[in-house]
Amino acid sequence: MRSSYWMALAVMAGAAAWVVSGQMAGGGPSPAADRPPPPAAEPAPTAVRVVESVAAARARRVVLRGRTEPNRQVVLKAETMGRVATIDVDRGRRVSEGQRIVELAEDDRPARLAEARALLAQREVEFRASRTLAERGFRADNQHAVARAQLDAARAQVMRMEVEMRRTGVRAPFAGVLEARRVELGDYLKEGDPVATVVDLDPVVVVAHLTEIDRAHVRLGQTGRARLANGREVEARVRYLAANADPATRTFRVELEAANPDLAVIGGLTAEVLLAVEEVMAHRITPALLALDEQGMVGVKTVDAADRVAFHPVRILEDGPDGMWVGDLPERARLISVGHEFVRTGQTVRPVAGEARPAS
Template identity: 30%
Template sequence: MNKVMLVGLLAVCAAGPLVAQNGGAQPTAVEAHTVTRLSLGDEVSAVGTLRSAESVILRPETPGRIAKIGFVEGRPVKRGEALISLDAAVQSAEQQQARASLALARANFQRTEDLFNKRFVSQRALDEARAGLRVAEAADQVAAARLARMTVRAPFDGIVGIRQVSIGDYVKEGADLVNIEAIDTLKVDFRLPERLIASLRVGQKVTLWADALADAQFTATVAAIDPLVDAEGRAVRLRATLDNRAGRLRPGMFARVRLSLGEVREALVVPEQALVPTAAGQFVYRVVEGKAVQTPVKVGQRQGTSVEITEGLSEGAEVVTAGQIKLRDGAPVKVVAPVAPAAAR
């Protein structure tokens, strides 16, 4: 290499750093959000299951053959309405026999009482006639009870489900016949950590959502708090009730609940996408004079897509909500408008 070429190469190398220093790094395009205040209440979320106000599976108390089905599946029924009747020919005959014996015992007692008043019979005869009458009355009551058990009636107003039997089926005592549900009022059972027990009380309002009705919101009221804390999960069970006369909700549905524990307060909030989680905690990037400033924060409760910031930010601060993956502390940034989602084709 001659002397002229060596001098030229050294000149190029010397000029390189000067170009980089003069040009500077290009700012990273990011989306940002201004920290604002929002009215928040102390709330806690949980999941639960909807249950009927009253629910029972009807079962016969005595075996027999089904003679009549007196309901339409899925339709409302009234308390005391006869739903299923078993063949009661034998029980009906037993009741007629008991009534005949009762009539005879009553007549015998009246005759014996008249004779006793005329002093034609002894006190013993009168006592025996009275005892015979009481035995006949008890036998009549037993026969009536056996006959009544051959008819299964609705224990409360509700809606009957899908029956498990047909006319002519022979069923044993305790066999499942049909379920009946009272759903004008529903219950929702859910659990909360035991650390919240001092803040729980009957009458608190619960906001409820069902996944099957994503856009609908319902209000329930805490009706009972289980006095027993689950020793394994360290949780307390609560039951809330809600009006369901519109019939939109059904027992067994999965529900998401939110319970308000305190009064509404003003809090600083940021979109949840502004948070960057790390092993040491969470932080956000603030935009300060065109640069990204990494700022540790402490978070509180969440409400929808907003997160409460309890420490680290002040109202009016501008935080990065998109583009954090390309940033480092002190990197130059340029705030741009959010990108609208592409229209579906």
């Protein structure tokens, strides 16, 4: 019994020795396994191409929708009664200042003028005789005053008849185009009846409307350009600025006049008016440089002095075939010309310089 006890104890000791010998043979836990893994290497900064842009003074222009109108327009009316005896100008024809358009029949006007002139001659003789008698003391002052009054009345009658004779001819008050004629041969006119409409198209007027903000930057006499619906482009000058806004649209009427000696520009044409409203510092870029931020604002991405990406909202001042002019950028800026789609604001990049492009 005692021998079996000692045998079991020996087996247990041998097993323990075998286990300990196996751990020592394996070398135990490795010190390297207890150390944390080395951190991963940071990726290299993204390379982007940048271009140095320098701002230049640029006039901010607004584009207004407008229309052309005559410089002036008048409806001619009869100044006396009479029958239309002569029509000298057809509709649509050019007329010069003072040119006769319609002539009324004289009727008995020449006879009444001759009668008035004869009476005037008689009153002049009577007045001279009265003056001689008054100077010699043979005529009272009141009688001499009557003779003077009769002479003045005769002169007034002659003048009245001469004016009446001139009124038989309806004439153009200024050079222009006979837009409409409302009478025909044989029509009988009363004083005040409309006869014809004359319009003046040189200069031609372009009418548009300014917003409240732009109204403060426009001045009388400044020049602009008008692109007409027929493809013609004319230079125009601001001649009128409304002092009160239209209550319906809250905009201000502006009129520009343009020379039109050949009358090639007619009234009623749709016009696109380009008008400078203020001078700002602007950069010329290509539309491909534009981007949107998280709020949907339009802008461009730049690289600052620390090679970090920055986003700048911009105002588009002008867009043309040679590029786009934008404002609200620093005077000098490194614009990302290639790769702005793959970088985000605040990211460090590796800028690769492109050709410097000063604004022209």
